[in-house]
Amino acid sequence: MKALGLILKSKYFFAPAFIFMSLNLCVGTWAVSIPQLKAKIGFSEAELGIAILCFGFGTFVMLLVAPKLIKLFGLGKACLLGIIFVCLSFLGPYVVSTYVTLCVALFILGLSTGFIDISMNTLVSQIEQIHDINIMSASHGFFSLGGVLSGGLGALSMAYFGVIPLSYVLVLCGLVLILNVYFSKFYLNIHLDHKDSHSFDFSYIKPLFVLLLIGFICMAAEGAVADWSALYLKDVSNAEPFWLAIGFLSFSVFMTLGRFLGDAISYKHGSKKVLIVGLLTSIFGFGLVLLKAIFWTILGFGLVGFGLSVVIPELFRMGGRYPHLEKSRSISLIAGSGYIGFLIGPVLFGFVADFSDLWWSFLLVLMLIFLSLMLSLIYKTPKL
Numbered sequence: 001m002k003a004l005g006l007i008l009k010s011k012y013f014f015a016p017a018f019i020f021m022s023l024n025l026c027v028g029t030w031a032v033s034i035p036q037l038k039a040k041i042g043f044s045e046a047e048l049g050i051a052i053l054c055f056g057f058g059t060f061v062m063l064l065v066a067p068k069l070i071k072l073f074g075l076g077k078a079c080l081l082g083i084i085f086v087c088l089s090f091l092g093p094y095v096v097s098t099y100v101t102l103c104v105a106l107f108i109l110g111l112s113t114g115f116i117d118i119s120m121n122t123l124v125s126q127i128e129q130i131h132d133i134n135i136m137s138a139s140h141g142f143f144s145l146g147g148v149l150s151g152g153l154g155a156l157s158m159a160y161f162g163v164i165p166l167s168y169v170l171v172l173c174g175l176v177l178i179l180n181v182y183f184s185k186f187y188l189n190i191h192l193d194h195k196d197s198h199s200f201d202f203s204y205i206k207p208l209f210v211l212l213l214i215g216f217i218c219m220a221a222e223g224a225v226a227d228w229s230a231l232y233l234k235d236v237s238n239a240e241p242f243w244l245a246i247g248f249l250s251f252s253v254f255m256t257l258g259r260f261l262g263d264a265i266s267y268k269h270g271s272k273k274v275l276i277v278g279l280l281t282s283i284f285g286f287g288l289v290l291l292k293a294i295f296w297t298i299l300g301f302g303l304v305g306f307g308l309s310v311v312i313p314e315l316f317r318m319g320g321r322y323p324h325l326e327k328s329r330s331i332s333l334i335a336g337s338g339y340i341g342f343l344i345g346p347v348l349f350g351f352v353a354d355f356s357d358l359w360w361s362f363l364l365v366l367m368l369i370f371l372s373l374m375l376s377l378i379y380k381t382p383k384l
Contacts, residue, residue, distance in 0.1 A: 003138035003263030015183035016127060017139045019083055019120045021146035022176045026090040027113060028150025029164065029172060033093070036163045043099050054103040056343045058110025059117070063336040066118035067328040075328075076188040079123050082116030083180045087173045094169050117335055122328045123187060125320035130190075137262030137313040144256035144309075192327060207322060208330060210379045211315050212337040214275075214372045218311045219338035220345020221282070221304070221365050225251050227346040229301055232289070232358045239294045250298050251305035258309030271314045272381055278314070279373040281307030286366040290359065312338060318381070 007013045038048060070078045089112040092105030124139050153172075157164045205212070229247040233239040258278075266274045281303055288300030315338075319330040349361040 002267075003133070003135045004141070004260045006133065007135060007138055007142075011183065012186045013127070013133075013135060015186040016079070016120060016123050017135070017142040018183055019079060019116065019123075019180065020139050020143040021149075022083055022180055023086060023113065023116055023120070024143045024146030025150045025172065025176060026086055028147040029154055029169065030090065030093060030109070032151060032154035032158075033164045036158075037093060037102070041097065041099055041102055043102075047099060051099070051103050051106055053343070055106040055110040055113075056339065058107040059114035059339055060110075060336060062111045062114030063118060063332050063339065066115050067326065067332050069115065070119060070122065070192065070328045075119065075123055075126060075192050076184070076190045078119040079116070079187060080180065080184040082112065082119045084177065085112040086116055087177045088112075090173060091169060094166050114335075114339075118328060118332045121316050121331050121335065122192070122320070123190060125316060125327055125331060126190060126192060127187075128317065129320070134263035134267040134317070136317045137259045137266060137310055140309075140313045141256055141259030141262075144252065144259055148252065148256065205333075207325065208319055208333055210375050211319050211334055214375055215312065215315050215334050215338040216341035217345075217368045217372045218279075218282075218308055218341070220341035220348075221286075221369055222308055223342040223346040224349050224361070224365050225301060225304060228349065228353075228358055228361065232362065233294065233297060236357065236359050237292050237294045237297050239297075243294055243298070247298050247301040250302035253305070254302040255305035255309040258306040259313065262310040262313060266310070266314060266317070270381075271318050272376065272379065274310050275314045275318075275376050275379075276373065278307045278310040279369060279376060282311075282369050283307075283366060283373065286362060286369060289362055290366065292359070 007017045034048070043051070073081060086109075089105070089109045092108055093102060096102050096105050120139075121136075124136050128134060128136060154164055157168050161168075226248065229251065230244040233244050233247050234241075237243075262274065285300045285303030285305075285307055288296045288303065291297065291300070315334050316331055319325075319334045320327045322330060349358075349364065352361045352364055
């Protein structure tokens, strides 16, 4: 909790963390709004999948060009411009009236989230190196907190209005925008030292390969829990409707807690040890999920969230420490592999479930996490 205390006591450290929370306040609100947008525009589940894929494609495209934009604007300014871009593009899905324009709006929203994702993670990595502190995991904790707040506020809005009205979205965007403009003065003049080539170099892939593969697998596992946990409780654990959302809630709460605790543990024991223990915890959690009993399944999802909570922040931290690699490009590659895993993984696990059932899908997830553990054991920390 030392990192959390540091962030809460200093506006300089709180400002980047607030970007993380702001992003998920917007994206989380959009996710809660999907049913009403589906009813308003009228499209099938398959068409919804294509629309969400447009969002993912926009994110992936921006991951390829974000490092050049960060060079162009400067790191601090890129973060401010990125969150402004998010607030403006976030309005798109709420004002369109056709399916095609929704897909375009989601593609643009994906572009904005991809840009701010690289910018804010690079900013935190740079601040960590400047001040010799660990706040990456806690910053991601604020992202998780933004998801909890967006879900809670969205639920209250729907309980009162029946929908999430445009006025609510406008107020949320306005507040997020005003607060981020205020806090931007604490990071606006932070810059990266760009000494590397401006063109992409495939030599980045080799040193980062293990981190990229771990990121792909763990984000695929996170996507599997997000998309399939409720159905697993229903079809495999035979849980009553009340318990169906509790699995993902357990996962989310433990993930938030783990991220607020992660920095202090990382500072004391190092990124590699934290990564290994996180993966071991996730393996144990998936083992409990496979027991099928409702209690053990829900507890297992919680332990999976606690274990995975430290993985992505540590991968960003480790990727940003290569002395001969440009920080923004390293983080962009790691984020890209994670996004691909998050988008593709649940689909692949769904195909497995079609041929058998979700128990076998989660067994496959466990095996892949075990592979990640083996990779983390052979990973060699770069010499600074």
